[in-house]
Amino acid sequence: xxxxxxxxxxxxxxxxxxxxxxxxxxxxxxxxxxxxxxxxxxxxxxxxxxxxxxxxxxxxxxxxxxxxxxxxxxxxxxxxxxxxxxxxxxxxxxxxxxxxxxxxxxxxxxxxxxxxxxxxxxxxxxxxxxxxxxxxxxxxxxxxxxxxxxxxxxxxxxx
Amino acid sequence: xxxxxxxxxxxxxxxxxxxxxxxxxxxxxxxxxxxxxxxxxxxxxxxxxxxxxxxxxxxxxxxxxxxxxxxxxxxxxxxxxxxxxxxxxxxxxxxxxxxx
Numbered sequence: 001x002x003x004x005x006x007x008x009x010x011x012x013x014x015x016x017x018x019x020x021x022x023x024x025x026x027x028x029x030x031x032x033x034x035x036x037x038x039x040x041x042x043x044x045x046x047x048x049x050x051x052x053x054x055x056x057x058x059x060x061x062x063x064x065x066x067x068x069x070x071x072x073x074x075x076x077x078x079x080x081x082x083x084x085x086x087x088x089x090x091x092x093x094x095x096x097x098x099x100x101x102x103x104x105x106x107x108x109x110x111x112x113x114x115x116x117x118x119x120x121x122x123x124x125x126x127x128x129x130x131x132x133x134x135x136x137x138x139x140x141x142x143x144x145x146x147x148x149x150x151x152x153x154x155x156x157x158x159x
Numbered sequence: 160x161x162x163x164x165x166x167x168x169x170x171x172x173x174x175x176x177x178x179x180x181x182x183x184x185x186x187x188x189x190x191x192x193x194x195x196x197x198x199x200x201x202x203x204x205x206x207x208x209x210x211x212x213x214x215x216x217x218x219x220x221x222x223x224x225x226x227x228x229x230x231x232x233x234x235x236x237x238x239x240x241x242x243x244x245x246x247x248x249x250x251x252x253x254x255x256x257x258x259x
Contacts, residue, residue: 016188016189016192017188017192020192020195020196023173023196023199024199027199027202027203030166030169030203030206031203031206034166034206034207034209034210035210036206036209036210036218036221038218038222039202039206039218039221039222042221042222042225043202043225046225046226046228046229047195047199047225047228050229051195051228051229051232054232054233054236055188055191055192055232055236058188058236058239058240059188061240062188062239062240062243062249084175088171088172088175091168091171092168092171096162096164096168115215116215116218116219116222119215119216119219120219120222123216123219124216124219124223127223131223131226131227134226134227134230135226135229135230137230138229138230138231138233138234139233141233141234141237142233142234142236142237143237145234145237145238145240145241146237146240146241
């Protein structure tokens with residue numbers, strides 16, 4: 001949570017990225033506490049590994065500097081912050097009041113990769129295949145978007 | 160033993176941080192990271208509910224959310240690179256036209 005707040009406070013994108021890594025890692029520990037070993041491993045590999053490397057790469061590549069501070073509107077400052085505080089306090093209070101008695105045991109749910117794999121390839125086979133197509137489309141889209149601009153920019157300069 | 164509501168509140172806080180960052184940040188990369196933060200908050204509540212009800216479907220769903228997030232990150236960062244090449248800025252206030 002401190003990492004999440006830090007993400008908002010930091011003005012330099014690379015610091016935000018580093019605090020996001022902190023959030024990902026602590027969430028992975030959180031998943032382990034909940035007994036979801038597979039999800040914890042996937043969280044570390046995909047999020048902390050792949051996605052954050054992608055982010056840091058882009059930040060380095062684009063040479064992102066500090067963002068300039070803009071003036072927020074007074075109305076948002078006046079009504080937004082008290083409203084947000086009241087709303088979040090209300091939600092937290094209701095949640096703590098209503099369901100505070102049920103406790104999730106640490107490691108209550110055995111989530112070994114074997115069971116998950118069985119479920120994934122039997123009950124959820126169609127969504128799994130659909131996501132594979134989605135990933136393929138995403139790869140093609142990324143290549144087209146990032147690659148086309150490179151070859152398209154000089155052509156535009158000529159014309 | 161941690162009550163379920165603690166996990167839900169933490170997930171809600173993460174989601175709220177994501178929304179706040181999405182709204183107040185001016186750097187497009189930071190906005191993108193806020194979206195990832197929101198997805199993580201939702202994932203946490205998914206896993207918490209899966210542990211609560213003893214069903215593994217929630218974890219499968221988290222897996223799908225992660226796959227979609229990875230695809231989204233790849234495409235979005237490609238778009239960011241493309242935008243930066245044509246406009247030379249990462250400030251969303253200055254990117255107010257789809258057409259150059």
